[in-house]
Amino acid sequence: MKKVTIDATDLHYTPLNQQIRKAVREGTDHIVLDNVMGQRFIADGLKGSVVIEIHGVAGGDLGMFMRGPDIRLFGNADHAPGNTMDAGSIAIHGSAGDAVAHSMRGGKVLVRDNIGYRGGIHMKQYVDKCPVLVIGGSSRSFLGEYMAGGLLIMLRRFADTLEIERGIGSGIYGGEIFIRGNVPDSCLGVGTKKDICHGDDIARIVPVIHEFCETFSLDPGIFLNSEYTRISPASARPFANKYTWE
Amino acid sequence: MSIGTYPPKFGVRVDPEQCMLCGRCVENCSYGVFRMEEGRLKVNSRNCVACHRCLAMCPRDAITIRERPVDYRSHPLWTPQVREAIFNQAKTGKIIVAGMGNALPYPVIFDHLVLDACQVTNPSIDPLREPMELRTYIGKKPSRIELVKRGNGEVDLLTSLSPNLKLETPIMIGHMSYGAISLNAQMSLARAVSEIGTYMGTGEGGLHESLYPYQDHMIVQIASGRFGVDIDYLERGAAIEIKIGQGAKPGIGGHLPGEKVNQEVSMTRMIPKGSDAISPAPHHDIYSIEDLKQLVRSLKEATEWKKPVFVKIAAVHNSAAIAAGIARSSADAIVIDGFRGGTGAAPRVFRDHVGIPVEAAIASVDAKLRQQGIRNEVSIIASGGIRESADVAKIIALGADAVYIGTAALVALGCRVCGTCNRGVCAWGIATQREDLVKRLDPAIGSQQIINLVHGWTDELAELMGAAGINSIESLRGNRDRLRSYMLDSALMDVLDVKSVGA
Numbered sequence: 106m107k108k109v110t111i112d113a114t115d116l117h118y119t120p121l122n123q124q125i126r127k128a129v130r131e132g133t134d135h136i137v138l139d140n141v142m143g144q145r146f147i148a149d150g151l152k153g154s155v156v157i158e159i160h161g162v163a164g165g166d167l168g169m170f171m172r173g174p175d176i177r178l179f180g181n182a183d184h185a186p187g188n189t190m191d192a193g194s195i196a197i198h199g200s201a202g203d204a205v206a207h208s209m210r211g212g213k214v215l216v217r218d219n220i221g222y223r224g225g226i227h228m229k230q231y232v233d234k235c236p237v238l239v240i241g242g243s244s245r246s247f248l249g250e251y252m253a254g255g256l257l258i259m260l261r262r263f264a265d266t267l268e269i270e271r272g273i274g275s276g277i278y279g280g281e282i283f284i285r286g287n288v289p290d291s292c293l294g295v296g297t298k299k300d301i302c303h304g305d306d307i308a309r310i311v312p313v314i315h316e317f318c319e320t321f322s323l324d325p326g327i328f329l330n331s332e333y334t335r336i337s338p339a340s341a342r343p344f345a346n347k348y349t350w351e
Numbered sequence: 352m353s354i355g356t357y358p359p360k361f362g363v364r365v366d367p368e369q370c371m372l373c374g375r376c377v378e379n380c381s382y383g384v385f386r387m388e389e390g391r392l393k394v395n396s397r398n399c400v401a402c403h404r405c406l407a408m409c410p411r412d413a414i415t416i417r418e419r420p421v422d423y424r425s426h427p428l429w430t431p432q433v434r435e436a437i438f439n440q441a442k443t444g445k446i447i448v449a450g451m452g453n454a455l456p457y458p459v460i461f462d463h464l465v466l467d468a469c470q471v472t473n474p475s476i477d478p479l480r481e482p483m484e485l486r487t488y489i490g491k492k493p494s495r496i497e498l499v500k501r502g503n504g505e506v507d508l509l510t511s512l513s514p515n516l517k518l519e520t521p522i523m524i525g526h527m528s529y530g531a532i533s534l535n536a537q538m539s540l541a542r543a544v545s546e547i548g549t550y551m552g553t554g555e556g557g558l559h560e561s562l563y564p565y566q567d568h569m570i571v572q573i574a575s576g577r578f579g580v581d582i583d584y585l586e587r588g589a590a591i592e593i594k595i596g597q598g599a600k601p602g603i604g605g606h607l608p609g610e611k612v613n614q615e616v617s618m619t620r621m622i623p624k625g626s627d628a629i630s631p632a633p634h635h636d637i638y639s640i641e642d643l644k645q646l647v648r649s650l651k652e653a654t655e656w657k658k659p660v661f662v663k664i665a666a667v668h669n670s671a672a673i674a675a676g677i678a679r680s681s682a683d684a685i686v687i688d689g690f691r692g693g694t695g696a697a698p699r700v701f702r703d704h705v706g707i708p709v710e711a712a713i714a715s716v717d718a719k720l721r722q723q724g725i726r727n728e729v730s731i732i733a734s735g736g737i738r739e740s741a742d743v744a745k746i747i748a749l750g751a752d753a754v755y756i757g758t759a760a761l762v763a764l765g766c767r768v769c770g771t772c773n774r775g776v777c778a779w780g781i782a783t784q785r786e787d788l789v790k791r792l793d794p795a796i797g798s799q800q801i802i803n804l805v806h807g808w809t810d811e812l813a814e815l816m817g818a819a820g821i822n823s824i825e826s827l828r829g830n831r832d833r834l835r836s837y838m839l840d841s842a843l844m845d846v847l848d849v850k851s852v853g854a
Contacts, residue, residue: 122652145645150582150653165645166636170582170653185636188649191581207636208577210621226635227576231621251631253622278627342627344606349439350773351449351699 108135113161118144122151129153129174143183148174165202168195171212184221187214190236196320200242209236209255217321218242219263223250228280230254239317246270249336250294253279258310260317260328261285273297274336278343282336283310285328293336296343302333354438358431361399362420365392369413376405376414381776381788396420402769404778436699447699450772450782452599452691452736452758455703460710460839461742465852467833468818476817483813484823487753489590490515490659490683492727513683514659516590518753519548520809521824522743524801525688525734525755526572526592526663528554530607530616530628531695531772532761533789534561536781539764539797541565546798547805550589552755555605555630557619558584570661573650575604576630578620582653590683591650592661595634595643598692598709598735600701601665604630611775613784640676647680659683666690666712666735667705671719677729678720684730686755687712691736693758695782696773709735710749714847717750717829740811749847750829763804764797 109128113121121144128136134155141147141161148157150170159178167186168176176195178186184202187195187209194213203221206214211234219242226247228236236255241262249257252274261284274282275294283302293299300306311329318325363384365376372392377385383398385405399416406414423431432454436447469475476483491513499507524540531554538561544551545568552570553562557579562569571588573580585591596602607620607628617624637646647660662677663686664670670687677685689709694702713733720726733746734755743754762768765779772782780792812824821827835852836844844851 119652119656123655126655146649146652149649150585152582166649169649170580170585172582188636189577189580204636208580210577210581223635227631229577229622231617231623234621250635251629253626253629276629276631278629279623342609344627344629345608347446348448348698349443349445351436351439351447351770 106135107131107133108137109133110137110139112139113142113144114140116144118146118164122146122149125151125157129155141180145183148176168193182216186216187212187236187238190214192234198321203245205240206236206238209238210234211236213237213239213316215239215317215320216241217323220244223247225249225252225255225257225282227251227253228255228257230280237313239313241317241321241323244270247272247275247294249273249277249280249282250275252277252282252338255280256310256313257282258313258317259284260314262323262328274338276343277336277338278341279338283307283333284336285331285333287332288334288336296339297336298339300335300337302335303331306335307333354441356397357435357438358419358421358423359397359399360419361396361401362417363394363396363399363405364415364417365394366413366415369411371411371413373410375408375410379404379408379778381778381783381785382771382774400769400771400774401767402771402778403767407765448696448773449699449702449770450694450696450774451702451768451770452693453703454699454770457708459736460708460843460847461736461738461745463837463839464710464745464834464847464849465837466741466744466748466815466819467835469820473820475820476822478810478813478817481817481822483816484825485520485809485813487518487521487824488515489518489730489732489753491729494727514657515683516550516659517548518550520805520812521747521753522805522808523549523570523732523753523755524551524760525692525757526552526554526570526594527695527757527761528556528572528607529559529619530554530556530611530784532782533777533780533784533792534559534615535789535792535794535797536761536764537562538794539792539801540760541569542794542798543801543805544568546802549805552592553579553588555579555594556607556616557621558587559615559619563587572663574630575632575634576628578622578628578630581621585650585654585658588658590659590661591654592663592686593634593643593646593650593682594663596663596665596667596688597694597697598665598688598690598706599694600697601667601690601706602632603698603701604632605696606630608775611784616784640673640680643677643682644680647682651681661686661732663688663734665692665705666707666709668707670707670712671715674716674729674731675719675723675725678723678725679728682729684732684752685716686732686734687716687751688755689733689735692734693761694772709733709737710746711843711846713746713751714749714831718848721829740808740815743808744812744815744827745834747824747827748830748834752828759804760801763800764792 145164169188172191181199182201187206200218222245274297497509555574566587574594661684690706730752733751777783
């Protein structure tokens with residue numbers, strides 16, 4: 106086990122990433138970043154299996170295009186952590202901004218608290234790659250917009266943020282969204298289908314819920330004994346009937 | 352249906368004197384015009400799109416195709432196209448989709464610009480005898496360089512230079528995705544650009560494995576759907592292009608219909624077979640010019656600042672201001688795609704009515720960047736409606752560094768500009784994924800035709816430059832004094848910054 110600690114104080118993101126890449130090249134399997142203060146693009150395009158423990162606030166595009174690393178962020182993230190991510194995981198011990206897991210095609214993004222607008226937008230899956238986004242709290246509007254694949258779970262664990270915002274799954278054409286509790290029809294986006302799930306219907310997401318709770322030391326009980334609203338595409342070809350030839 | 356049928360667009364006649372019933376037309380037509388019935392050749396003109404595959408394959412020149420064999424009452428406003436669009440939408444209630452570029456007869460600015468040549472007072476240059484410099488570098492140029500002299504008389508460069516693409520001719524091939532065009536079409540283009548020493552775009556369709564040997568000459572595209580994009584793809588490309596907009600359909604995204612997503616396309620785009628590939632209108636992680644900087648830098652950071660990053664926008668009213676923002680985003684080149692740019696499929700209303708001509712957009716972008724003192728920060732690539740070497744010379748004189756050609760390259764592969772790319776049954780094996788049709792295009796032959804075309808244009812460009820007394824493409828760039836306007840209005844002449852003929 107080779108561990109390296111990098112002090113990110115006053116460090117621009119490019120030299121920071123260079124140090125991370127160097128550590129990975131040298132076979133480090135645990136990198137600790139201290140004093141991170143909004144540096145963007147941490148682990149952008151990074152390949153390999155390494156744990157990256159971040160203390161502080163991560164800037165935009167954390168783990169963008171990343172393939173493999175396991176990021177544990179002890180703090181909040183700015184927008185789009187997991188953007189177009191390929192494999193690996195990001196666990197955010199806090200909240201995150203807009204477009205979390207934008208176009209993610211594989212791996213896992215777990216957010217302990219809340220996220221901003223357009224979470225999970227255009228996530229997609231292919232063969233054995235199925236991205237997973239779990240949000241412990243709530244999200245703003247347009248959750249899972251244009252979703253083309255993958256699994257998105259929102260647990261709404263805070264009693265004071267149970268409000269659901271509009272445009273959920275707008276234009277969705279693949280994948281599925283599970284939201285704990287009821288979702289009013291007025292919050293559903295165009296082209297969605299809603300089912301109520303409990304018991305066996307949620308068996309598929311139980312392992313993911315366990316993983317989420319273990320990651321953040323939460324009690325899974327309440328999440329396992331709840332009713333979920335499953336939102337999925339009404340059609341895999343939402344635009345097929347929109348066009349005619351010249 | 353109260354509208355009834357309307358006149359066929361084309362009338363196909365087979366001369367029975369010439370026809371020897373060989374059946375090649377039946378075999379070759381993928382639109383279902385010809386069939387053989389009891390030893391007789393039957394023709395259904397209504398299915399004809401004038402792709403000329405039958406004509407080209409007929410050994411006896413027996414086939415003639417006439418456009419609009421049935422006249423409507425002529426009217427300057429109510430053209431047959433307008434009337435038929437109404438019929439179509441009255442029947443379907445849908446958005447009309449069409450292939451290829453703008454089909455309205457707007458005046459062509461290129462055809463109202465003439466080039467200069469030397470006479471007596473300064474000599475023209477003979478490209479046969481003198482070296483002509485057509486090599487073009489795409490990317491940032493330093494505004495100043497710092498040198499240090501070493502004791503032994505040598506000089507070291509202290510300034511760190513940004514990565515540039517080296518082109519042997521200022522002609523590149525634009526982004527046409529695998530999906531929109533066939534693998535054999537992409538293969539033809541890829542082999543050609545590698546041979547010529549230029550580049551081509553992948554489009555938003557990923558990079559098929561069989562094109563990896565040519566990756567050093569491929570510009571990989573990242574568009575709003577992020578199809579086929581992963582870190583390997585970004586690392587493979589010689590450069591990365593962010594597609595914000597497309598000249599054929601500014602402001603909207605794209606939908607590759609599930610029918611075109613076969614096994615191979617599915618693998619390359621990394622989406623399930625048969626599913627639609629929907630590219631949203633905007634990139635949903637960039638909602639502002641500041642966010643664009645974020646995306647540009649995310650790509651640079653992911654590839655360790657080794658690759659130039661291009662940003663492509665459609666030519667629209669305020670292209671110049673947008674370009675000034677892009678030039679400050681760390682991008683290395685701006686692609687301006689004019690409203691005549693081609694496409695596999697676009698809503699007719701966008702194709703014909705949205706955007707501006709590339710000539711005006713390039714001139715205003717170049718002028719704006721010069722005014723702001725940041726022209727060196729980015730190269731300008733012009734695309735959308737470049738038809739011949741004269742267009743290349745003119746657009747470079749208006750301020751472009753290089754061009755992308757799209758439709759012209761497809762025409763070099765046999766495309767007849769029939770404009771039905773969206774149907775997916777291209778008889779020339781270009782805009783189709785149907786295996787039997789794709790096989791018609793042999794990449795060995797196709798690539799040679801592209802090489803020939805670019806070679807011919809490059810030679811013509813050298814001749815045009817020589818005639819104007821210019822021996823380097825650098826001296827033609829933005830050199831509006833070598834252009835004159837013939838019958839353009841004065842407002843447009845101001846935009847282009849060119850004088851009238853005779854002035």
